[in-house]
Amino acid sequence: MLTRKVIIILLLVVILTGCTKVVTDEVIEPVNTEPILYENIDLSVIPNECVTWFDGCNDCIIINEQVLGCTEMYCETLLEPECRQWSE
Numbered sequence: 001m002l003t004r005k006v007i008i009i010l011l012l013v014v015i016l017t018g019c020t021k022v023v024t025d026e027v028i029e030p031v032n033t034e035p036i037l038y039e040n041i042d043l044s045v046i047p048n049e050c051v052t053w054f055d056g057c058n059d060c061i062i063i064n065e066q067v068l069g070c071t072e073m074y075c076e077t078l079l080e081p082e083c084r085q086w087s088e
Contacts, residue, residue, distance in 0.1 A: 041067045045081065052085035059084060 041060060046053045053060045053067075057075035061068040 049087045050083035054084045056081045
């Protein structure tokens with residue numbers, strides 16, 4: 001019974017300490033405002049209307065013929081590259 005009381009007290013402490021909110025006027029500036037360029041993606045093979053490109057391992061988001069971002073998975077075997085989503 002003592003163990004149950006200790007567990008309940010510990011849970012209450014965890015819950016109550018997690019509910020505090022720190023208020024600050026400090027503004028956090030972004031570290032880098034420049035777009036990240038994915039130089040290893042060959043844009044010449046991506047059709048103009050493609051908005052989600054699969055390079056054989058990772059999915060990339062394409063906007064205005066620029067790569068906005070890609071997943072960064074490790075793949076031992078590359079699959080066939082393809083467009084997975086087309087613009088409407």
